[in-house]
Amino acid sequence: MFGEFVPLFVMIALALGLALTLLAVATYVGPSRPSDTKTMPYESGMDPVGSAHERYSVKFYLVAMIFIVFDVEV
Secondary structure (H helix, E strand, O other): HHHHHHHHHHHHHHHHHHEEEHHHHHHHHHHOOOOOOHHOEEEEEEOOOOOOOOOOOHHHHHHHHHHHHHHOOO
């Protein structure tokens, strides 16, 4: 009875072995941590101005909701 499952166990072992091998190779060959220069945001060659976390006015959400209502209606 156990002999019927041997091919299944072999296939699972091969799949796990291949997955672990690919992860190890990707970790070894993959890029290292980028430098500070590479992680800086690029904005037309200029330093970024302002913050990306600005609040929107409620009227923009109202326009979006009206657009969705009329878009669904059409």
